[in-house]
Amino acid sequence: MTIEIARHWRLKSQRYGLVGEECPVCGGKIFPPRDVCPHCAEEAGPAYQFSGKGEVYSHTTIFNAPEGFEDQVPYTVALVKLEEGPMITAQLTDVDTDDVEIGMPVEMVTRKLSQQGDEGLIVYGYKFRPQLATAA
Amino acid sequence: MRDVSIIGIGQTPVGEHWDTGLRQLAYHALRDAMIDAGVERVDALYVGNMLSGEISAQAHLGALIADFAGMRGIEAVKIEAACASGAAAVRQGLIGVASGMQDVVAVVGVEKMTDNIGSKVTAGLAEAADADYETVHGISFVGLNALVMRRYMYEYGLKHEDFAAFSVNAHANGAKNPNAMFRSPITEKTFLNAGMVADPISLFDASPMCDGAAAVILCPTELAKQFTDNSVRIAASTIATDSVAIHDRKNPIWLQAAEDSARQAYKLSGYKPEDMDFFELHDAFTIMSALSLEACGFAEPGQGTRLAKEGEITLGGKIPISTMGGLKSRGHPVGATGVYQIVESVLQLRGDAGENQIPNARVGMAQNIGGSGATIVTHILERNE
Ligand SMILES: [Zn+2]
Numbered sequence: 014m015t016i017e018i019a020r021h022w023r024l025k026s027q028r029y030g031l032v033g034e035e036c037p038v039c040g041g042k043i044f045p046p047r048d049v050c051p052h053c054a055e056e057a058g059p060a061y062q063f064s065g066k067g068e069v070y071s072h073t074t075i076f077n078a079p080e081g082f083e084d085q086v087p088y089t090v091a092l093v094k095l096e097e098g099p100m101i102t103a104q105l106t107d108v109d110t111d112d113v114e115i116g117m118p119v120e121m122v123t124r125k126l127s128q129q130g131d132e133g134l135i136v137y138g139y140k141f142r143p144q145l146a147t148a149a
Numbered sequence: 150m151r152d153v154s155i156i157g158i159g160q161t162p163v164g165e166h167w168d169t170g171l172r173q174l175a176y177h178a179l180r181d182a183m184i185d186a187g188v189e190r191v192d193a194l195y196v197g198n199m200l201s202g203e204i205s206a207q208a209h210l211g212a213l214i215a216d217f218a219g220m221r222g223i224e225a226v227k228i229e230a231a232c233a234s235g236a237a238a239v240r241q242g243l244i245g246v247a248s249g250m251q252d253v254v255a256v257v258g259v260e261k262m263t264d265n266i267g268s269k270v271t272a273g274l275a276e277a278a279d280a281d282y283e284t285v286h287g288i289s290f291v292g293l294n295a296l297v298m299r300r301y302m303y304e305y306g307l308k309h310e311d312f313a314a315f316s317v318n319a320h321a322n323g324a325k326n327p328n329a330m331f332r333s334p335i336t337e338k339t340f341l342n343a344g345m346v347a348d349p350i351s352l353f354d355a356s357p358m359c360d361g362a363a364a365v366i367l368c369p370t371e372l373a374k375q376f377t378d379n380s381v382r383i384a385a386s387t388i389a390t391d392s393v394a395i396h397d398r399k400n401p402i403w404l405q406a407a408e409d410s411a412r413q414a415y416k417l418s419g420y421k422p423e424d425m426d427f428f429e430l431h432d433a434f435t436i437m438s439a440l441s442l443e444a445c446g447f448a449e450p451g452q453g454t455r456l457a458k459e460g461e462i463t464l465g466g467k468i469p470i471s472t473m474g475g476l477k478s479r480g481h482p483v484g485a486t487g488v489y490q491i492v493e494s495v496l497q498l499r500g501d502a503g504e505n506q507i508p509n510a511r512v513g514m515a516q517n518i519g520g521s522g523a524t525i526v527t528h529i530l531e532r533n534e
Contacts, residue, residue: 020281024281045281045282051392051397070300070401071296071297071299071300071303071401072296072299073288073292073295073296073299073347073348073349073350074345074347074348075287075288075289075292075347076345076346076347077267077268077271077289077291077346077347078268078271078287078289079268079271079272079275079284079287079289080268080269080271080272081272081287082287083268085287088287090286090287090288090292090296091296092296092300092395092396092401099396100396100397100401101282101396102282102283102286102288102296102394102395102396103286104286104287115299115300115303126285126286126287127285127287136285138285138286
């Protein structure tokens with residue numbers, strides 16, 4: 014369990030804040046952060062704060078959940094294309110499954126991802142919800 | 150480098166083997182392959198397996214199975230590459246023989262999935278994906294394939310029913326394979342009425358959880374004649390990789406590692422897609438069949454389902470696939486699947502495929518996919534004349 018806590022704690026700035034990287038060589042925006050830029054294979058660079066806005070590239074509804082997610086069924090998981098370029102996998106929240114569409118604008122929120130048993134470790138991180146209509 | 154051939158094959162029926170454990174399954178397939186080859190000892194054993202640690206709390210399969218099979222003392226290791234473990238193990242065996250370090254090598258793929266509860270197995274399968282960036286969000290392995298399938302349908306304007314022909318073909322062929330898990334043909338209607346697992350993937354798009362083991366014996370081609378008259382030559386063996394996470398791929402609806410490994414296999418063997426008498430592809434999900442046909446040059450991008458609908462993937466078609474039922478109907482005992490594909494290819498090339506025989510099959514391809522496409526192993530096999 015201790016090891017599990019360290020594992021999630023280590024990733025907290027990206028999980029809670031969507032902090033990635035910007036490559037100093039090719040300028041590519043990188044999420045999740047890595048040690049090597051996936052575009053140009055140079056060493057990846059300084060932290061970059063993503064806006065948290067993007068659109069749904071694809072989505073699915075999970076009925077048979079892996080261990081640790083059984084109590085959330087059914088839930089929607091999507092591939093979200095961030096406006097800065099990278100794509101990430103995340104759950105959608107605050108939306109009816111039937112209303113989810115490819116191309117739908119979404120924004121990041123921080124929520125509980127999973128809990129291991131009644132008193133177990135709670136993992137928090139990014140989910141996405143439909144973008145709230147902004148006043149022009 | 151030495152040329153390598155397959156001189157023996159063995160397989161257990163695929164299914165729920167409640168009274169047979171992991172080591173027995175592996176031994177049964179190994180024993181049959183060694184009898185088939187007429188060899189009494191081998192120089193090394195390579196074990197293809199993914200989930201023994203997660204499901205059976207058992208690692209260290211190389212030594213375990215070598216000992217259980219009466220070969221205590223020999224070199225033996227497990228090879229793991231998610232669902233591509235089986236074919237990756239075959240390639241390791243080939244490297245051992247080709248290099249000259251070993252003469253006769255056994256490869257066994259084995260998976261025992263029914264020794265644990267469903268959610269535990271589902272979580273184990275999800276380990277093929279990226280734990281920190283995919284699995285942590287509750288996505289199952291089926292769910293990952295569903296994400297790919299929905300986008301593919303969206304881009305090419307397809308409906309769920311467009312994938313039916315893959316499932317119908319697999320079950321038609323599996324019905325005539327005595328080792329298949331599902332032995333009943335299905336209709337398009339059965340396919341359309343199946344329950345949803347992870348939208349848009351329903352029960353008949355997906356392959357079943359099951360137990361099974363398959364084995365092959367390899368030796369240098371120049372020695373094969375000493376053992377058998379119906380050996381099969383490995384004309385090419387290649388592995389390519391891609392990002393583990395689907396979201397990191399340049400194009401999530403294209404199997405780049407399938408294209409890369411197939412392209413290299415064509416180059417090494419001198420064969421082209423149109424030379425293939427069959428293609429044992431990795432139909433873990435119907436979408437994977439479409440993507441594999443496209444990446445390996447049998448269909449244009451987006452045209453995989455059309456090839457299926459036109460009947461070109463059946464035993465009498467232009468490029469028969471899943472000729473013994475595929476992952477869908479024979480079953481998908483994960484780390485064993487890649488070896489089953491090669492065993493079945495050998496049956497076709499020997500002319501021993503029974504009711505599913507493709508007339509005069511001379512050369513064929515088998516392709517085993519790990520995860521949602523991150524490791525892809527391609528083998529081209531041909532009859533030794
Ligand atoms: Zn770069």
